[in-house]
Amino acid sequence: MDIKLRELRSEDVEFMYEFIEDVEISSNFIYTRYPTSKEGLDQFVKSSWGNKANVHFAIVSKEDDDYLGTVSLKNINYVDRNAEYAISIRKKYWGKDHAYNATSLILEYGFNRLNLYKVYFNVLSSNKRAIGFYKKFGFEQEGVFKNHIFVNGKYEDMIWFRYINNFLNE
Secondary structure, X not given: OOEEEEEOOHHHHHHHHHHXXXXXXXXXXXXXXXXXXHHHHHHHHHHHOOOOXXXXXXXXXXXXXXXXXXXXXXXXXXXXXXXXXXXXXXXXXXXXXXXXXHHHHHHHHHHHHXXXXXXXXXXXXXXXXXXXXXXXXXXXXXXXXXXXXXXXXXXXXXXXXXXXXXXXXX
8 A cells, every 4th residue: 555645634533543542552652641632633633734843744545545644743943954753653554564654755855845954753662663663764773861751650761763864964
């Protein structure tokens, strides 16, 4: 299945809420520690339209526009030319290369359209599946914040990764 990125829509909210309801998924995200309603997600979608500091895209099937997940560049800093990456894929689409393809598309967008130099993000140390994906993709680990996040009744390390625009000299 080929994918594309498009603007988030209100009808995506129902599928986005799956991330919050599913403990296997939500336990890997920091934002799910706080109460989130479908109305709150709808506000998130509406606030993403035309926002210059954060770009959020729906990952969708080219054939039928089926919502597969969300990929984002957040906290875009146009002076230092960096942004924070985020991705979430609906569980039924795991293991089908959609995350890999969507990551390629968002990095291409960030480097070629936004002229970014660096894309970064953090991940909980317990999220082994995601860490494996990020390393396979080519993200480099930059550092670790020890015992930084209190989640699921214990402190966890936060691992920081980066991806540098290969077309620019470091």
